[in-house]
Amino acid sequence: VAKLCVCDLLVAQCDVNCCCDPDCSAADFSLFTTCSVPIVTGDSRLCSQKAAIYSLDVEANPPERIFKLIDQVNPSVFCIHATNYKQALSFSSPEMPTSENFDQLLKQFGSASFSAEPDNWNMNTDAQNPSDVNETYRYKYGVPIQTVDAFLRLPSPVVSSWCSDANPAGFLVNQATKCIRSVSVEKCGNIQAVSMLFYINSSILAVPKSSQMVNITVQSIVVQSLNGMRTSLNGSDVLRLPMILDELCINIVLGVSYHITYTDAGEIIEAAASFVLGAINKEALPIQQSFEISFTQVHTKPVPLSGNPGYVVGLPIRAGFRPQGYPFPNTNKYSQLTILQSTSNQDCLAAQGARTPILFGYNMISGCKLRITAAMKCQPLTQTLLDLLKGQSFPEYVASFGNSQAQDVLDWVPITHLHTSEQSDNERIYNTFQGSCQIPVALEIEVKWTKYGSLVNPQARIVNVTATITTTTLKQLPSGRERTIPITSSVVFTDTSSPAEPGYKAWPTINAKLPFDFFFPFV
Amino acid sequence: LSSVPLQILFYVNGIYYIFYFLATLAMIVYKSQVFSYPDDFLAPDLALLFIMAILEVLRLYLGSKGNLTEEEAPLGLSLVITVGSVILSVYFLVWQTYVLKADVIINAVLLFTYGLESVLQVIAIAAFV
Numbered sequence: 292v293a294k295l296c297v298c299d300l301l302v303a304q305c306d307v308n309c310c311c312d313p314d315c316s317a318a319d320f321s322l323f324t325t326c327s328v329p330i331v332t333g334d335s336r337l338c339s340q341k342a343a344i345y346s347l348d349v350e351a352n353p354p355e356r357i358f359k360l361i362d363q364v365n366p367s368v369f370c371i372h373a374t375n376y377k378q379a380l381s382f383s384s385p386e387m388p389t390s391e392n393f394d395q396l397l398k399q400f401g402s403a404s405f406s407a408e409p410d411n412w413n414m415n416t417d418a419q420n421p422s423d424v425n426e427t428y429r430y431k432y433g434v435p436i437q438t439v440d441a442f443l444r445l446p447s448p449v450v451s452s453w454c455s456d457a458n459p460a461g462f463l464v465n466q467a468t469k470c471i472r473s474v475s476v477e478k479c480g481n482i483q484a485v486s487m488l489f490y491i492n493s494s495i496l497a498v499p500k501s502s503q504m505v506n507i508t509v510q511s512i513v514v515q516s517l518n519g520m521r522t523s524l525n526g527s528d529v530l531r532l533p534m535i536l537d538e539l540c541i542n543i544v545l546g547v548s549y550h551i552t553y554t555d556a557g558e559i560i561e562a563a564a565s566f567v568l569g570a571i572n573k574e575a576l577p578i579q580q581s582f583e584i585s586f587t588q589v590h591t592k593p594v595p596l597s598g599n600p601g602y603v604v605g606l607p608i609r610a611g612f613r614p615q616g617y618p619f620p621n622t623n624k625y626s627q628l629t630i631l632q633s634t635s636n637q638d639c640l641a642a643q644g645a646r647t648p649i650l651f652g653y654n655m656i657s658g659c660k661l662r663i664t665a666a667m668k669c670q671p672l673t674q675t676l677l678d679l680l681k682g683q684s685f686p687e688y689v690a691s692f693g694n695s696q697a698q699d700v701l702d703w704v705p706i707t708h709l710h711t712s713e714q715s716d717n718e719r720i721y722n723t724f725q726g727s728c729q730i731p732v733a734l735e736i737e738v739k740w741t742k743y744g745s746l747v748n749p750q751a752r753i754v755n756v757t758a759t760i761t762t763t764t765l766k767q768l769p770s771g772r773e774r775t776i777p778i779t780s781s782v783v784f785t786d787t788s789s790p791a792e793p794g795y796k797a798w799p800t801i802n803a804k805l806p807f808d809f810f811f812p813f814v
Numbered sequence: 815l816s817s818v819p820l821q822i823l824f825y826v827n828g829i830y831y832i833f834y835f836l837a838t839l840a841m842i843v844y845k846s847q848v849f850s851y852p853d854d855f856l857a858p859d860l861a862l863l864f865i866m867a868i869l870e871v872l873r874l875y876l877g878s879k880g881n882l883t884e885e886e887a888p889l890g891l892s893l894v895i896t897v898g899s900v901i902l903s904v905y906f907l908v909w910q911t912y913v914l915k916a917d918v919i920i921n922a923v924l925l926f927t928y929g930l931e932s933v934l935q936v937i938a939i940a941a942f943v
Contacts, residue, residue, distance in 0.1 A: 338915055369844070373913040376855055383850075 292341045293360055298328050310345035310356050321353035332363055338370040339363065428499040429557030435459035436551070436559070438493040439504065443549075445582050446470055446484065454580060456484060460549070462557075465585050473577040479533045479540035485578075486533050487566055490547050497558050507549075510563040515545060517570055531568060538572060545569040549584040560589060597651060598693020601743065601750025604652035606693065608738070608753070610686035611703070628689060629682050630736070631780045633657040639679055639778055646682050649736070649782050651693075651751065658779035665770040669728035672765070680734040680760070680780050689738075691753045706756045713763040728765040734780040735759045742788040754787065816881050817941070820934040824878045827927055831870050834920050838863055838906065845912045855911040866902040869895055877935065886942045893935050900928050 298309035305315035310326035326345045333340040342363040348355050388396050397405075430436070436443040442459035447468035449455040454470035474485055483489045487509075494504035512524045512531065517539075531542040546567035553559050571578055597606035610628040629646035639659035649655065661676070688703040695702035713732070737757045742749035768774060842859055845851055873895040880888030907913065907921040 368916045368919075369841075369914050371849075371912055372915050372918050373908070374911065375909055375913075376911045 292331055292333060293343050295331050295343075296328070297331070310347065310358075311343070317355065318353075320347070320356040323347055323354070323356075326356075334371075335363070335365060336371050338365050338372050340365075428501065430462040430499060430553070430559065431557060432463045433461045434499065436462055437496045437499050439496070440493050443493075443495055444490075445549075445584055446472075446580065447582065454484065460584050462553070462559075463586050467581070467583040469579060469581045471577045471579050474540070474543065474571060475576065476535065476538065476540045476571065476573055479535065479543060479571070482533075485543045485580075487530055487542070487544055487568070488532060490544065490566075491564055495551075495559055495562050497560065505559055505562050507562045507564050509566065510550065511565045513565070513567045515567055515569040517572065521567070539570045540572075541570040542568050543571055543578065544580065545578065546581040547583070549582075551584065551586050552589050553586055554589050596694045597690075598751065600692040600694050601752055602651040602693040602740070604751075605650050607648040608651055609690040609693070609695065610688060610706075611690070611697070612684075612687050613700075613703075628686055628736070630655060630734070630782055631657050631659065631679060631682075631778075633659060638662070640675070649738075651738075651740075652784055654781070654783050656779060656781040658777055660775050661778050662773055662775050663765065663768065664773045665768040669730070669765060673728070673730050676731050676778065677760075679778065680731060681758075685758075689753055689756045692750070704753055704756055706758055709757060709759040711759055711761050713761055727767070729762040730765045731760045731762050732776060732778055733759075733761040735761070736780075736782045738782065738784050739787045740784060741786070746791050749788075815941075816884055817934060817938040820881050820931070820938055821878065823927070823931050823934060824874055824881070827931065828874050830924070830927065831867075831874075834924055835863070835867050837920055838917070841914060841916060845914075849912055851911065859910060862902060862905060866899060866906075869899050869902070873899060877931075881938060884942050886939045889935055889939050889942070893932065893939070896928055896932055896935070900925065903928065 296309065296311035296313070298306055299312045299314070300306055301314075303314055305319045306312050308323050308325060308327045309315070310320070310323065311328055311331065324347075326347055329346060330342055330344050332342040339362050342361055344357075344359045344361065346357045348357050386392065386396065436459065444456050445458050445460040445466060445468060446454040446456050447458040447466075448470040449458070452471050454472045458468075460466065472484060474482055479485060491507040491509060494506045497503035497505050509528065509530075513521050514524055515521045533540055533542045535541075544566060548565040550563045550565070551559055552561035567581075569578070597603060597609055602608070608628045627648040629648050632645040632647040634641075634645055637660050639661045647655075647657070659679075663672075686706065688705055691702050691704045712729070735758070737755075737759070738753055739755040739757075740751050740753045743752040744750045763776075842856070842863070846856055873892050876888040876895070877892035880886065880890075880892060903921050903924050907918060907925070910917065
């Protein structure tokens with residue numbers, strides 16, 4: 292114990308504040324402030340053990356180190372008096388693998404990441420087949436789509452931007468990936484991944500592990516020229532394979548877009564692929580390929596939902612109109628709630644028409660500057676500003692759930708319109724008496740939403756949408772002068788959920804009824 | 815005439831041994847949880863404890879019977895078994911895997927009792943012969 296020193300890290304040099312370091316001299320000790328290791332003992336569970344205590348005597352001048360070797364006694368009655376087991380109180384050193392015990396150690400400590408042979412893969416598939424013959428398989432969300440030889444491939448970048456062909460497409464997982472591939476003009480006919488055949492030759496299995504096959508049809512082919520111009524081809528039945536023409540390699544696949552139609556029973560019934568073919572010359576290597584896959588349920592029109600059922604943060608709010616008529620007709624035109632999009636030049640009148648959809652949960656503010664000259668008339672200016680703030684077709688109803696259907700009129704929330712003025716009421720009345728102009732300068736849309744449903748998985752539901760237009764008085768300018776006023780539009784989402792109330796079970800009641808003939812003689 | 819101190823000692827020994835057996839068993843369980851106690855060391859300790867219990871029962875029965883019926887044969891057999899018990903007690907005192915201070919204390923008391931009993935047994939045999 293007297294020779295052990297944990298803080299002695301530097302060989303043949305004195306470590307700072309290490310009182311047990313044998314390389315330190317008395318002069319070094321006088322410079323220390325404390326002892327980083329005050330005591331070195333053996334295992335404290337022993338009844339009596341040696342302890343080396345190091346301390347600094349700061350009162351002496353110069354400070355000196357005090358070293359004491361004492362016997363420390365453990366007062367507990369369960370202290371270890373003696374052991375006959377040599378390794379009892381120290382860490383065991385692991386077995387060294389040799390050629391004799393390697394197999395046994397591998398079996399004991401090997402796991403999936405370090406094992407002798409992955410023979411459990413083969414064993415699993417053999418064992419499953421005889422027993423699950425009668426089970427019907429169907430695709431579930433995320434399950435890789437199987438083709439005749441392997442999986443439907445959607446090349447995507449893995450780790451770096453280079454394409455990896457081993458990425459399977461998952462059922463109902465809409466994906467869009469871009470990756471780069473290196474192609475040389477001389478060998479362009481040999482590289483499989485740039486030829487159309489690679490993407491459509493293996494048929495998709497309609498259900499996993501079955502023999503029903505669905506051929507991939509070519510829906511459309513778009514040819515992209517070297518300068519980027521795209522033309523759509525009429526005859527899309529012909530398979531165009533890469534070939535070398537005048538030092539260019541044409542019919543290289545630059546993009547594939549798969550469209551898979553499925554039934555609600557989890558079967559795939561149709562598959563179509565749209566291609567973008569291009570040409571490369573020696574300068575355009577490597578090429579970028581983009582791949583996309585989307586799924587549509589059979590007999591439905593694909594309507595992008597903004598949540599199912601509650602709104603998902605980041606997806607656009609669905610809004611629409613109710614055409615005049617009673618009872619409610621069944622069609623609503625799907626449009627989006629949009630606000631003005633700020634442009635770089637900030638001039639309201641120059642950037643007409645740029646609008647951005649309102650995404651649920653994202654508060655937005657945008658604006659522009661309006662330059663008013665003396666020549667502007669009130670009424671046209673008011674109308675222009677209203678168009679600017681609200682857009683061409685400002686919807687009347689907003690869907691309260693992300694998947695509200697047009698037929699359910701109760702699921703749609705009407706937009707309430709309010710008008711406020713920037714000045715106080717008195718000023719406004721004074722100004723209207725003067726006959727001056729009120730122009731809208733700000734539009735604030737406040738969307739109140741609440742959490743709906745279970746506590747574990749609350750769904751966002753819109754309960755109220757209020758669009759407030761703020762107007763201000765336009766004072767007449769002397770001719771030749773001009774003024775700039777800011778026009779703003781903003782969207783605010785407010786969570787108005789009431790705090791959750793716990794629901795308790797009803798108290799059990801005593802259900803005691805007398806028998807029917809209890810009062811026999813009298814009833 | 816039967817030796818009364820010997821009989822008293824047998825009776826007290828019986829009660830003390832029950833306490834000793836439970837305490838040692840509990841401490842072995844405690845040691846196996848707190849310290850590293852591999853199975854090859856745990857098995858002999860437990861086996862010897864149970865053997866010691868059986869020997870003790872036999873010893874006390876024979877000794878008590880011999881003392882009360884004033885026969886020297888059971889008493890002599892009991893003396894021989896006492897030697898075995900002493901060896902086992904020394905094992906638990908010195909050669910056990912972990913010897914705690916409590917182990918030392920209860921084994922020392924047990925050895926002292928055995929010593930006293932042996933002396934009294936020898937005297938009783940001498941008186942009966």
